[in-house]
Structure formats: C-alpha cells, structure tokens
Amino acid sequence: MEYRFAARMSVMKPSSIREMLKLTERPEVISFAGGLPAPELFPVEDIRIAAERTLQEFGSKALQYGVSEGIAPLREKIAEEMLSRGVECGRDDILITTGSQQAIDLVGKVFLNSGDCIFTENPTYLAAIQSFQCFQADFVPIPTDDQGIIPEKFDETAGHRHAKFVYMIPNFQNPTGRTMPIERRKKLYEIAVKRNLVIIEDDPYGRLRYRGTHIPPIKSFDRTGHVLYISTFSKTVSPGFRTGWIVAPKEIRDRLIITKQAADLHTSSLDQLILERYLRDFDNRSHVEKVREAYGERYVAMNAALKEHMGANWSWTHPEGGMFLWVKGPQGIDTKNLFSRAIAHNVAFVPGADFFPDGGGINYMRLNFSNSTIPTIREGISRLAEICAKEYAETMTNEGKI
Amino acid sequence: MEYRFAARMSVMKPSSIREMLKLTERPEVISFAGGLPAPELFPVEDIRIAAERTLQEFGSKALQYGVSEGIAPLREKIAEEMLSRGVECGRDDILITTGSQQAIDLVGKVFLNSGDCIFTENPTYLAAIQSFQCFQADFVPIPTDDQGIIPEKFDETAGHRHAKFVYMIPNFQNPTGRTMPIERRKKLYEIAVKRNLVIIEDDPYGRLRYRGTHIPPIKSFDRTGHVLYISTFSKTVSPGFRTGWIVAPKEIRDRLIITKQAADLHTSSLDQLILERYLRDFDNRSHVEKVREAYGERYVAMNAALKEHMGANWSWTHPEGGMFLWVKGPQGIDTKNLFSRAIAHNVAFVPGADFFPDGGGINYMRLNFSNSTIPTIREGISRLAEICAKEYAETMTNEGKI
Numbered sequence: 001m002e003y004r005f006a007a008r009m010s011v012m013k014p015s016s017i018r019e020m021l022k023l024t025e026r027p028e029v030i031s032f033a034g035g036l037p038a039p040e041l042f043p044v045e046d047i048r049i050a051a052e053r054t055l056q057e058f059g060s061k062a063l064q065y066g067v068s069e070g071i072a073p074l075r076e077k078i079a080e081e082m083l084s085r086g087v088e089c090g091r092d093d094i095l096i097t098t099g100s101q102q103a104i105d106l107v108g109k110v111f112l113n114s115g116d117c118i119f120t121e122n123p124t125y126l127a128a129i130q131s132f133q134c135f136q137a138d139f140v141p142i143p144t145d146d147q148g149i150i151p152e153k154f155d156e157t158a159g160h161r162h163a164k165f166v167y168m169i170p171n172f173q174n175p176t177g178r179t180m181p182i183e184r185r186k187k188l189y190e191i192a193v194k195r196n197l198v199i200i201e202d203d204p205y206g207r208l209r210y211r212g213t214h215i216p217p218i219k220s221f222d223r224t225g226h227v228l229y230i231s232t233f234s235k236t237v238s239p240g241f242r243t244g245w246i247v248a249p250k251e252i253r254d255r256l257i258i259t260k261q262a263a264d265l266h267t268s269s270l271d272q273l274i275l276e277r278y279l280r281d282f283d284n285r286s287h288v289e290k291v292r293e294a295y296g297e298r299y300v301a302m303n304a305a306l307k308e309h310m311g312a313n314w315s316w317t318h319p320e321g322g323m324f325l326w327v328k329g330p331q332g333i334d335t336k337n338l339f340s341r342a343i344a345h346n347v348a349f350v351p352g353a354d355f356f357p358d359g360g361g362i363n364y365m366r367l368n369f370s371n372s373t374i375p376t377i378r379e380g381i382s383r384l385a386e387i388c389a390k391e392y393a394e395t396m397t398n399e400g401k402i
Numbered sequence: 403m404e405y406r407f408a409a410r411m412s413v414m415k416p417s418s419i420r421e422m423l424k425l426t427e428r429p430e431v432i433s434f435a436g437g438l439p440a441p442e443l444f445p446v447e448d449i450r451i452a453a454e455r456t457l458q459e460f461g462s463k464a465l466q467y468g469v470s471e472g473i474a475p476l477r478e479k480i481a482e483e484m485l486s487r488g489v490e491c492g493r494d495d496i497l498i499t500t501g502s503q504q505a506i507d508l509v510g511k512v513f514l515n516s517g518d519c520i521f522t523e524n525p526t527y528l529a530a531i532q533s534f535q536c537f538q539a540d541f542v543p544i545p546t547d548d549q550g551i552i553p554e555k556f557d558e559t560a561g562h563r564h565a566k567f568v569y570m571i572p573n574f575q576n577p578t579g580r581t582m583p584i585e586r587r588k589k590l591y592e593i594a595v596k597r598n599l600v601i602i603e604d605d606p607y608g609r610l611r612y613r614g615t616h617i618p619p620i621k622s623f624d625r626t627g628h629v630l631y632i633s634t635f636s637k638t639v640s641p642g643f644r645t646g647w648i649v650a651p652k653e654i655r656d657r658l659i660i661t662k663q664a665a666d667l668h669t670s671s672l673d674q675l676i677l678e679r680y681l682r683d684f685d686n687r688s689h690v691e692k693v694r695e696a697y698g699e700r701y702v703a704m705n706a707a708l709k710e711h712m713g714a715n716w717s718w719t720h721p722e723g724g725m726f727l728w729v730k731g732p733q734g735i736d737t738k739n740l741f742s743r744a745i746a747h748n749v750a751f752v753p754g755a756d757f758f759p760d761g762g763g764i765n766y767m768r769l770n771f772s773n774s775t776i777p778t779i780r781e782g783i784s785r786l787a788e789i790c791a792k793e794y795a796e797t798m799t800n801e802g803k804i
Contacts, residue, residue: 001595001598001600001626001627001628002598003513003600003653003654004513004566005512005513005657006511006512006513006514006515006518006537007515008511008515009512009657009660012657012660012661012664013660034467035467036466036467037466039462039463039465039466040462042461042462042465042466044457044461044462044464044465047457047465048454048457048458051453051454051457052450052453052454055446055449055450055453056450059444059446060441060442060444060446061441062446062642063441063444063446063449063640063641063642063643064438064439064441064444064640064641064642065436065437065438065636065641065642066642097666098500098644098666098669098670099666099667101664101665101666101667102665102666105664105665105666109408109410109536110407110408110411111405111406111407111408112408113408113409113410114516116408127663127664127667130660130663130664131664131665133664134511134661134664135408164406193403196403196404198403198405224403225403226403234467238465238466239465239466239467239671240464240465240466240467240468240670240671240672241465241670241671241672242500242666242667242668242669242670242671251405252405255407255411255414258411258414258415258532259414259536261529261532262414262503262507262529262532262533262535262536263503263504263507263533263665264499264500264501264503264504264507264644264666265501265503265529265644266644267500267644268500268642268643268644268670268673269641269642269643269644270642270643270672270673270676271670271672271673274672
C-alpha cells in the first residue's frame with residue numbers, strides 16, 4: 001500500500017553518521033567517527049556488584065513500573081552532582097530522561113510548533129538537529145568563534161527574530177571541542193534575559209576536562225528561570241543505561257513530565273536503581289578522574305600525530321576536555337569525498353557538513369579520540385594524513401591550481 | 403519569565419490517573435486504579451542470575467552505546483515469540499522500543515500532522531490518547547460492541563473520513579477487557595485494506611489469557627503491509643525494563659528507526675541483554691503460565707465479589723484475560739464524584755470518562771485485578787459496593803427519582 005507519512009518525515013533523513021558507522025564496523029577500520037566513550041574504562045565490576053545488590057535488596061520493586069519523573073534517590077544524587085558543578089537545585093527540579101537525547105526530544109515537544117525558529121551554535125550536535133527537525137523547527141545558526149556563540153551576533157539576531165530557545169553546548173562542544181569562557185557564558189545569559197529567550201544548555205562532557213579549570217554552567221547564573229540544563233551519565237558511568245536528566249524551572253518541568261509520560265512512561269527502573277546504587281557504593285569521582293586522564297593522553301597523542309603528519313594547510317581545535325577535535329581542511333576539500341577514500345584505506349571520521357544546520361562546512365571533519373588507544377590513534381592519523389594529502393593534491397589538480 | 407509553549411501543550415493535560423494514583427499511594431488504600439502487574443510474581447531470581455551472567459559475559463559491551471533498532475539476538479527471540487503468536491517475521495522486521503508506550507509515540511511521529519484524523523476504539527487506552535494528542539490528532543472514536551469496533555460503523559466512517567490509521571487493542575482491551583473474535587479481526591482487516599488504512603494493533607496483554615483459546619493477531623492475516631503490531635515484555639517479564647517492540651513493514655520501520663534515534667538513540671543495552679539472557683536461560687513459558695493462572699483466579703474473585711455486593715443496576719465485563727474489568731454504573735452516576743468518596747473510604751479505581759476521546763462515559767469505571775491478592779479484592783469490592791450504593795441513592799434523591 002501507499003503510506004501517507006507526516007510532513008516531518010520529509011526532512012528527517014537517515015543520519016549519514018548512522019549509515020557511515022555501518023561502514024566503519026569492519027574490524028580492520030580505525031574509526032575516529034563514532035562518539036563512543038572508551039569501553040575498557042567502564043566500571044564493569046562495580047556495576048555488576050551494584051546490579052547484584054539492587055536485585056537482592058529491592059527484588060520485585062526494581063522491576064515494577066515507576067514514576068515518570070524518575071526515582072527520588074537518584075534525583076537526590078543528581079542534585080548533589082549539580083551542586084558540585086555549581087548549580088543549586090533540589091530533587092524536585094530534576095526530571096530523569098532516557099538518555100540526554102530524550103531530554104532534547106522532550107524540549108522540542110514542549111516548545112516547538114512547526115515553523116518555530118530556534119537558535120543554535122554553528123556547527124552544532126547532529127542528533128539535536130535531527131531531534132528539532134522532527135518538530136519542523138526553523139534553524140537559525142548564530143555565528144561562532146573559538147569561544148562559542150558570538151554575543152554581538154546573538155544579540156543582533158535575537159533582536160530581529162523571535163526564537164523559542166537557543167541551544168548550546170558550552171563545554172567541549174560537539175563537534176568542535178570548543179569551550180565557552182565564563183565571561184562569554186555570562187554575556188549570553190544576560191542577552192537571553194534581555195531578549196526573553198530560553199537557553200537550552202546541553203552539558204554531556206563537562207566532567208571530562210583534562211586541562212584547565214572547571215567553568216560553572218550557565219545554569220549557575222540563572223535566577224530568572226531562563227536556563228534548562230541537560231546532562232547524562234553516559235560519559236561518567238556508561239551510555240548503555242540511557243539515563244540522563246534535565247534541570248528545569250517548575251513551569252517547564254511540569255510540562256516535560258507530561259510529555260515524558262506520553263513518550264515512554266518512565267526510564268528503566270532497574271537502570272535507575274543500579275546507577276543510584278553504583279553512585280552510593282563506589283567512587284565515581286576517582287573513576288571519572290581515570291577517564292579524564294586517559295582522554296587527555298589520547299588527545300595529546302592525536303594532536304601530536306596530526307602535527308607530525310598533516311599538511312600545513314590543515315588546522316584543528318585544541319579542546320581542554322571531551323571526546324572530539326575538529327579539523328579544518330583547505331578550501332576546495334570536500335570531506336564527504338575524503339570519507340570514501342578514507343574508508344577504502346580503513347580509517348574513518350565524520351564529515352563536517354551534517355553539523356551545519358544551514359549547510360556549508362564541507363571542508364571540516366570531526367575526529368573522536370576517546371574510543372581509540374594511543375597506538376591506534378598514531379596509526380590512524382598517519383593513514384588519514386596520507387589520504388588528506390592525496391585528496392588535496394587531486395583537488396588542486398582538478399581545479400587547475402597545480 | 404513568560405514561557406511560550408508549543409500549541410500541543412494546551413491539549414496535553416496531566417493525566418488524571420497520574421494525579422489520582424498519588425492519592426492511592428497511602429498504604430491503607432486498596433487500589434484497583436493502577437495498571438500494574440503483580441510484582442510478587444516477577445521472576446526476580448531468574449533476572450538476577452541473567453543480569454549476573456550478562457555482566458560477566460559481555461562486560462563493557464553491555465554498557466556501551468548500541469544500534470537504534472535494538473540488539474539482534476533479542477530481535478531474534480522476539481521473532482520466535484511472534485511466530486508462536488501466529489505472525490511470521492524476521493528479526494529485521496522488528497524495532498525494539500523503550501516500552502510499548504514509545505512504540506505508540508513513534509507511530510504518532512511518523513504518521514501524524516497536526517489536525518490529522520485517527521480512528522480509535524471507544525473507549526480506548528488513556529496513554530495512547532495522550533501520546534496521539536501530542537501530535538494534535540483529531541480523534542474519531544468508532545462505536546464498539548462486546549466484540550470491539552463494529553465493522554459496519556468502521557466501514558461507514560472510513561468511507562467519509564480520511565484517517566492516518568486506526569488504533570486498536572484486540573486482546574483484553576484497556577479499559578474494557580473485551581476481546582475481538584477472529585471473524586471480527588478478519589473483517590476489520592479487510593475493511594482497512596479496502597479503505598487503504600493502516601491498522602495499529604497494540605497487544606500488550608495477548609499472552610495473559612486465562613480462559614478460552616488464543617486468537618491470532620490481525621497482523622497474522624497481513625499480506626499487504628497494512629498492519630503495525632506493537633507489544634511488550636512488561637506483562638510477561640517485567641515492566642521496569644521498559645522494553646517493547648514494533649513489527650512493521652520495511653518502509654514504515656525505516657522511518658520509525660530514524661525517529662527512534664532522534665527520540666532516545668536506542669533502548670538500554672543492559673536491559674536488552676538481560677532480557678535476552680533471561681529468555682534464553684529460563685522458562686518464560688512456565689512463568690507466563692503462572693501469571694495467567696494467578697490473574698485468572700483474581701478475576702474470578704473480583705467477579706464473584708462484584709456479584710455478591712454490587713446492586714442490580716451495575717454491570718461489568720467478563721474478560722478472558724488481561725488485567726482489567728470495566729464496570730458500568732446506572733445512568734446519573736458520575737464516577738469522578740464516586741472516586742472522591744471511594745478514596746475517602748480507602749478504595750480506588752479509575753473513572754471511565756478519560757478513556758473516551760470524545761467525552762462521555764461518566765458512569766463507567768475501570769478496575770484492575772492483577773495487582774491485588776484475593777482477600778484484598780474481596781475486601782476492596784465490598785467497600786466499593788457500599789460506596790456505589792450510597793452514591794446511587796444520593797444521586798437518585800438529588801434527581802428527585804426517589
């Protein structure tokens with residue numbers, strides 16, 4: 001039969017990352033493409049014990065339906081965690097979500113009518129683009145520099161366009177790895193207040209800082225209810241749990257809970273209880289310390305290998321934390337072509353274009369350094385650099401520049 | 403600040419069930435309100451062992467990101483399960499969802515534009531109403547009799563209104579407990595094909611039949627790609643896992659996967675693996691047998707207590723499986739008023755009105771029998787009957803009939 005789908009399906013295309021990741025699954029491929037944490041660092045044994053204790057102690061309670069806002073003891077643990085990040089809130093300000101991806105989806109549901117305008121960084125997180133596309137948002141990317149969204153551009157754009165919210169990732173942004181300094185955060189918050197605009201602050205990587213000092217989230221300045229803060233246990237414990245959260249003003253949280261209920265009733269009771277038990281019985285702080293250290297070493301290795309092998313007309317960011325760096329190729333390079341060539345030589349990355357809501361960015365690529373060992377990073381970057389050089393030479397030849 | 407929410411939020415109100423369930427949480431309340439399975443029957447020990455084995459065997463793999471469609475071995479187990487229900491399908495026809503509630507939500511996303519018409523049973527599952535309201539569907543309830551949707555009414559309505567799909571629960575429907583006989587299923591399928599209409603067949607309770615014989619799902623007749631079939635492990639293993647599935651034609655499944663990815667990336671890896679391991683290592687068939695038997699006894703007890711205590715002007719359904727029965731009060735009774743009185747006397751149910759997408763049904767109530775022991779059922783129904791008698795007497799007095 002001929003199906004009649006919703007209009008949103010015409011903009012929701014299969015993510016090219018998704019399709020590409022399939023190509024990168026061959027074991028001989030060195031992949032810098034995915035956004036995966038290092039599985040060898042997961043606290044498997046601690047979680048095994050936490051799972052054992054949860055099922056012993058709670059029994060059938062761990063397997064029953066739960067409340068949509070999430071179990072209270074885990075929300076309490078999250079409130080403590082928020083305090084350590086600089087945000088004072090109580091457990092009733094928190095909604096637990098099925099990963100931070102669901103938090104993004106619920107924000108879209110609560111705020112967006114078809115055609116509503118939203119502001120984003122440019123480039124921004126691919127799966128947030130997909131999620132907001134689902135609500136047929138009209139993306140207005142705000143120009144960014146090395147410190148994130150440029151305040152003057154933000155103020156100017158917000159002055160002549162009404163947006164439902166501005167979405168940003170202030171720490172070790174995906175895909176660029178960039179971080180907003182505190183002054184920039186304060187300025188953006190002030191502009192949001194002046195323009196009466198909600199800020200969606202997505203912070204999955206904040207605790208993965210391997211250099212420099214912690215910068216308080218924008219949410220920590222919020223006395224006016226302008227900021228929604230999203231985070232997750234995916235990078236600090238394990239992504240398999242699909243457990244994230246939102247901190248939101250009551251009026252918004254009440255609506256998020258209703259949409260959460262319609263979306264999946266609640267997040268897995270068992271996962272929430274295991275996580276809570278793990279956080280209670282084990283030393284997550286030391287665990288994150290170990291992860292940070294490893295990612296820092298991997299970043300250093302990747303940066304060194306890029307320096308050693310890449311041509312002078314290639315540049316990249318120098319993130320102080322997180323999982324990605326962002327490479328800019330010379331004008332004329334199309335990293336989608338480069339990808340096909342790379343995959344044939346068993347190395348992979350994500351072409352940058354998909355991260356730009358308004359197109360462009362064809363000469364960029366995102367490299368993940370959290371999910372490869374140092375020898376693999378060295379070997380992979382050496383392969384990649386060779387391919388980049390070839391691609392560049394051919395591009396120049398084709399354009400008649402050589 | 404003043405928030406500007408999406409238009410959908412004006413129809414998405416907090417579920418009254420949700421609000422009421424809070425009132426029923428006091429330990430002295432006998433609650434027939436929730437839709438909870440019996441936790442004392444959960445296979446806790448088997449799941450504890452399955453969790454242990456999963457984390458021992460898979461280690462970090464159980465905690466890493468996974469694919470949006472769900473892990474292949476679990477999809478294979480589901481395909482076997484589908485075959486035993488009478489539906490031939492392969493693992494690639496299946497998408498694993500975060501509970502069957504998410505399956506409903508994704509169906510809404512894939513099909514519904516604001517204002518699109520959908521057909522439903524009348525009454526129908528409350529959380530499906532909420533989910534489709536989120537996409538601003540225009541509900542057209544089709545009249546039902548004791549066998550579900552009336553084919554003539556369905557054909558007639560489908561003849562003059564275009565709907566995106568018809569949503570139905572053929573087995574032990576929520577809230578009525580009614581089941582469609584096989585002839586009715588076939589007729590509805592034929593009409594759907596004739597009218598080029600998608601059927602969403604929601605089957606959470608199909609395996610909970612304690613009387614009579616299994617009736618094949620509508621999906622088992624589907625040779626034309628008109629039927630999407632939704633089910634869940636919530637009633638046959640445990641709802642805490644939030645793991646359900648959809649069987650859908652490829653063209654629809656591809657789109658469901660894209661929206662699933664934008665909604666929560668994928669369902670908990672750990673939960674999926676534990677479930678797969680539990681199904682592989684333990685005897686789920688015997689477990690479900692035990693559940694069925696217990697629910698059958700509870701139904702018999704509730705039916706007997708209703709017969710003993712309720713006045714002659716109250717009637718109820720006699721489901722052959724599932725978790726609910728549906729009580730009709732005499733004209734003039736408003737079960738929302740009755741609810742306040744009941745809760746004051748420490749017994750609870752769900753007023754029927756919320757299950758009717760177009761209003762009405764104020765003299766109905768839904769009673770859950772799966773989550774109470776037999777002595778509790780006896781005591782609760784005796785209390786409830788007393789309150790019903792009082793409410794009826796007062797209603798008649800107020801209306802001047804006595």
